[in-house]
Amino acid sequence: MTALRTSRSGRAGQYLALLCYLVFLAFPFLWLISTAFKPPRELGSLHPTWIPEDPTLGNFRQAFDEQPLLQAAVNSLIAALAAALIAVVIATPMAYVMARHRSKLSTAATGWVVVSQAFPFVLVIIPLFLILKNLHLINTLFGLIMVYVVWALPFALWMLVGYVRAVPRELEEAAAVDGAGRLRTLVSVTAPLLAPGIVATALFAFITAWNEFFFALVLLKTPEKQTLPVVLTHFLGAEGVADLGPLAAAAFLATLPSLVIFAITQKRITGGMLAGAVKS
Amino acid sequence: MMRVRLMTALTAALALLLTGCTDGDGSGADGKITLRFQSLAWQKESVDANKELVKEWNASHPDIRVQYVQGSWDSVHDQLLTSFEGGEAPDIIHDASDDLADFAYGGYLADLSELLPERLKDDIPQRSWLTATFGKGIYGVPFLQEPRVLIANKKILDSSGIRVPTARKPWSWEEFRQVTKALTEKMGPGKYGVAWPLKEPVSLTLNLGLSAGGQLFHRGDDGKVTIRFTDGDGVVPGTVHDQVNADKSASRSTLGMGGSDTLPGFFGGKYAMVPLGFSYRQQIVQQAPKGFEWTVLPAPAGPDGPAQGVSPQTLSVAEDSPYKKEAAQFIDFMLGPQNMVRLAKGDWMLPTGTQALADPSLHTEKNGWATGAALARDLRSAPAQSVRGYPEWKDKVATPALQEYYSGAIDADELEKRLVKDGNLVLARYQR
Numbered sequence: 001m002t003a004l005r006t007s008r009s010g011r012a013g014q015y016l017a018l019l020c021y022l023v024f025l026a027f028p029f030l031w032l033i034s035t036a037f038k039p040p041r042e043l044g045s046l047h048p049t050w051i052p053e054d055p056t057l058g059n060f061r062q063a064f065d066e067q068p069l070l071q072a073a074v075n076s077l078i079a080a081l082a083a084a085l086i087a088v089v090i091a092t093p094m095a096y097v098m099a100r101h102r103s104k105l106s107t108a109a110t111g112w113v114v115v116s117q118a119f120p121f122v123l124v125i126i127p128l129f130l131i132l133k134n135l136h137l138i139n140t141l142f143g144l145i146m147v148y149v150v151w152a153l154p155f156a157l158w159m160l161v162g163y164v165r166a167v168p169r170e171l172e173e174a175a176a177v178d179g180a181g182r183l184r185t186l187v188s189v190t191a192p193l194l195a196p197g198i199v200a201t202a203l204f205a206f207i208t209a210w211n212e213f214f215f216a217l218v219l220l221k222t223p224e225k226q227t228l229p230v231v232l233t234h235f236l237g238a239e240g241v242a243d244l245g246p247l248a249a250a251a252f253l254a255t256l257p258s259l260v261i262f263a264i265t266q267k268r269i270t271g272g273m274l275a276g277a278v279k280s
Numbered sequence: 281m282m283r284v285r286l287m288t289a290l291t292a293a294l295a296l297l298l299t300g301c302t303d304g305d306g307s308g309a310d311g312k313i314t315l316r317f318q319s320l321a322w323q324k325e326s327v328d329a330n331k332e333l334v335k336e337w338n339a340s341h342p343d344i345r346v347q348y349v350q351g352s353w354d355s356v357h358d359q360l361l362t363s364f365e366g367g368e369a370p371d372i373i374h375d376a377s378d379d380l381a382d383f384a385y386g387g388y389l390a391d392l393s394e395l396l397p398e399r400l401k402d403d404i405p406q407r408s409w410l411t412a413t414f415g416k417g418i419y420g421v422p423f424l425q426e427p428r429v430l431i432a433n434k435k436i437l438d439s440s441g442i443r444v445p446t447a448r449k450p451w452s453w454e455e456f457r458q459v460t461k462a463l464t465e466k467m468g469p470g471k472y473g474v475a476w477p478l479k480e481p482v483s484l485t486l487n488l489g490l491s492a493g494g495q496l497f498h499r500g501d502d503g504k505v506t507i508r509f510t511d512g513d514g515v516v517p518g519t520v521h522d523q524v525n526a527d528k529s530a531s532r533s534t535l536g537m538g539g540s541d542t543l544p545g546f547f548g549g550k551y552a553m554v555p556l557g558f559s560y561r562q563q564i565v566q567q568a569p570k571g572f573e574w575t576v577l578p579a580p581a582g583p584d585g586p587a588q589g590v591s592p593q594t595l596s597v598a599e600d601s602p603y604k605k606e607a608a609q610f611i612d613f614m615l616g617p618q619n620m621v622r623l624a625k626g627d628w629m630l631p632t633g634t635q636a637l638a639d640p641s642l643h644t645e646k647n648g649w650a651t652g653a654a655l656a657r658d659l660r661s662a663p664a665q666s667v668r669g670y671p672e673w674k675d676k677v678a679t680p681a682l683q684e685y686y687s688g689a690i691d692a693d694e695l696e697k698r699l700v701k702d703g704n705l706v707l708a709r710y711q712r
Contacts, residue, residue: 044567046548066324122358129366138368214355218362221316221370223350235351237322238376239480240538243562 029255034238035248036060043244059245060253063235071224072231075259076210079227083148084206087156088198089148095160096190100169110161112150113154121214129218139221152205159204163197164190186264199265207258228254293672302420303329311436313344313603314614315610316324318351318370320593325561329626331523335611338642344606355383363479364388364598372610377411378423378483378591383669384419390597391417395608400615408632412663415427420594424614426558427579427655429648430474434573436552440466447578447586447654451494453519456580459528464550475534475542475551476520481682482674485556485590486663493583496699497665505667507703515582516690517685535686547572558652559628565647576648578655582648586655589662592632621712630656656691669710677702 024229030050035043036059038052039202049185098106128147167190175185213229220226232254235247303666321330327350334348349370351359356650357379364383365635373389382390396418401409404422412420437444442459443452460473467473486496493512499505517672531551539556540563546554547569564574569610578586595614596606612617621637630652631637640651664670682696684690690698 032613040566041569043544044547044563044569046544046550048544062324066327100472125358125362126365129362129368132422133366133368138366214358217352217355217359221349221368226350230352233354234322234350236352236354237559238320241540242538242558 018223026064031232032248032252032255035244036252038245040245049183051221059249060245062244063250066246067234067250068223068226068229068251069228069253072226072228073254073257075141075225078229079145079148079216080206080209081258082145083152084108084202085211086145086149086203087152087203091153091156091160091201092194092198095157095164096186099164108157113158116154125214128215138164138219139225141220143228144216145209147219148205148209148212151212152208153217155208156201156205159201160194160197163194163201166197167193203261203265206261210258241279283419283475291493298664303360312342313606314544315369315601315607316349317346317372318349318374319351320351320356320374322353323547323627325562326623326626330624331358333614333619333622335347338503338611344603344610350425357626360388367600369598369600370605371598371603373596373598375594375596376419376591377420377594378662378670379413379596380412380420380596381666381668381670382481383596384414384417388599389419390599390601390604390607391419392421392597392608392611394416395597395604396421397608397612400612401613403633403635405632405634408592411590411592411665415668420596421611421615422592423620424624424627425592425656425659426629426633427590427652427659428484428555429558429579429652429655430553430557430577431546431560431648432553432566432575432577433546433549433551434547434575436463436467437575444575445577445580447651450578450581450586453515453580453582457519457523457527457529459485460523460553462508462529462531463525467549467552472531472682473529474523474553474555474556475531475537475545476524476686477539477542478520478535478683479538480679481686482678483589483591483662485516485682487505487518487652488512488555488579490589490660491509491580491584492516492585493584497667497670503709505708507664507673509699509700512582514696515693515697517581517682521688521692525688532687535683543567553577558648561647562628576651578651586657586658588659591662591665592657593627593629598711619687624693630659666687667707669707672710673703677706681693 033050037055037057039054039056040059042052042054047277060196066191073114102128128224132138132143132147135143137146171189171193180188211229212227213233216227216230217233220230228250232247232250235243235250289390304495317334319330333350334562337344337346349376351370354652360369360373360375360640364386374707380389385444393416400421404501408422408425410421412418423616425517440463442462443451463473464471476484482712486494489496489564492515494510496507496509496513497505498508499602520530522534524535533543534545534551539554539560540553542551542556542562543563545551558576561576581586581587586596587683595611597604601607614623615633617633617635617639619631620631621639623640624631624636630642636642637653637656641649664674678699681690681695681702685692685695
């Protein structure tokens with residue numbers, strides 16, 4: 001009985017801790033939503049409220065009036081989707097080879113992938129700019145997508161190698177014993193088990209590209225090509241002054257696609273993670 | 281079979297997507313010149329003013345078209361540097377004078393000395409030209425500037441019976457300290473005479489320090505700059521430090537805040553005054569509760585009067601631009617007296633041009649325009665903006681040292697030691 005009570009109180013404590021963590025994580029987003037619906041005078045209040053006292057859509061109207069948010073969202077969507085798709089298409093077969101055929105080369109390649117993550121933006125941006133300029137890809141979404149693919153590829157590869165290793169090799173061997181060829185085994189046995197990992201990797205690449213600011217700022221010059229993170233900075237002035245209401249409204253809208261995609265794919269991702277956990 | 285179809289469809293979609301993304305770089309096949317003008321205007325009124333002016337220029341100059349490109353104050357330095365290195369910089373560049381030194385010395389910006397018309401040269405005072413003069417060249421046209429002013433709660437100020445300062449007769453720094461002490465006592469516990477937003481303490485300290493004779497950066501006969509800390513350099517930091525730590529007449533919690541963050545407390549009657557840039561008035565007009573009365577006061581002055589350092593907004597021309605003459609013509613158009621007034625009003629700042637500054641609409645009492653306009657003649661080039669190595673000194677030495685000093689973590693001797701000793705080591709690396 002005592003043990004049961006301890007267990008119940010322990011469980012309650014766990015839920016409480018989880019709730020605190022959730023509140024901690026959700027606080028900025030909820031505050032963003034609250035700010036997006038507040039009129040300017042409420043934004044300057046000494047005693048701000050969670051629920052706007054005089055809710056308004058004025059910030060959204062102003063955001064859309066002042067900046068080409070829709071065009072920027074389309075650009076971001078194209079760049080992020082294409083980058084995610086290409087990164088996954090390239091990384092998946094590479095990851096399979098690196099995970100299944102271990103050699104000094106694959107170990108070195110994995111090491112290089114990890115090291116390549118250490119290069120900061122500012123170190124690569126000027127050489128990258130010059131390369132893209134020579135290829136006439138400055139101020140093109142295609143050029144930006146290529147950069148995003150290159151930027152996301154190492155980590156995507158690293159992630160997928162882990163997922164491939166989590167798929168039991170014995171399953172492939174069993175398929176081979178049953179007479180399946182290499183392609184058949186990959187398509188019918190490995191790919192379905194790898195799907196959650198691929199989705200998770202694609203999601204990572206998508207969110208990385210969707211949120212990316214600096215490359216887009218430097219590589220895209222004309223307003224009709226700019227992506228959402230760049231357009232959002234147009235609500236910022238010098239010395240950190242901001243047009244807070246429209247900025248919050250636009251930022252809220254910019255966050256939605258990531259949330260929606262994550263909500264849709266979340267079940268598959270956790271499924272994939274659990275599958276890996278059971279194996280180990 | 282289904283999978284094969286799916287893969288084919290995906291590949292086709294991707295190919296379609298990517299072919300639709302490439303740029304059709306439309307350079308002028310009709311022989312017309314197109315100039316790219318990157319503006320950092322961000323507030324609606326300011327963006328509208330800039331776009332209207334570009335539209336008017338394009339209507340009257342069909343052979344020299346200007347394309348408006350929206351830039352951003354955030355990361356503008358890195359963005360421009362990359363564009364310069366890649367030979368893709370805009371022709372006309374909007375920036376601030378304190379960001380120009382590296383670009384000017386690096387050869388990225390055109391020397392405008394011979395390109396600008398006499399009208400524009402004569403219209404802008406020499407003290408403003410100095411903000412964009414590096415070596416012997418002029419690398420930007422300073423056109424908008426803002427003094428730092430005290431935004432005050434009018435009711436609290438009026439009820440205190442304290443002498444209200446004017447641009448002609450501002451408070452001295454010592455008087456200001458006594459005023460904030462008196463206001464704090466009158467306002468009661470939890471309230472303060474002043475709230476210093478010192479998230480970025482360096483430019484505020486240096487720029488206001490000019491009024492007390494502070495200079496900190498001294499250029500020798502050999503052209504090299506060294507840092508020396510004189511009595512004048514200690515007046516502003518000393519006043520702020522004592523208000524926070526000794527008198528408790530300045531809020532400690534705002535030391536880490538930006539200007540906007542202090543406004544709710546100001547509107548709520550928690551602070552009687554907030555030292556802010558002149559353009560913050562727009563936010564105050566937008567956000568102040570109904571019936572809230574506020575006024576604009578000049579910043580305190582020292583023996584040298586109400587002098588202040590400023591880093592005006594500038595228009596420059598890229599050295600790589602093949603159309604420098606045309607770009608300079610456009611700048612001359614943008615900064616004609618009436619147009620400069622429109623830009624100033626859009627940004628809630630002061631124009632540098634003498635004729636524009638004389639415009640009656642910038643001398644009304646409403647929203648404190650008159651106080652700001654009266655301060656314009658005392659605005660000088662910010663002390664450190666042409667010093668190479670200043671950004672590193674600011675980030676690595678001065679910002680942490682001043683933040684620690686203002687919060688009471690270190691004393692004045694330690695502050696001086698860090699600013700001078702550590703600072704000179706930084707500057708020396710840039711002046712070998």
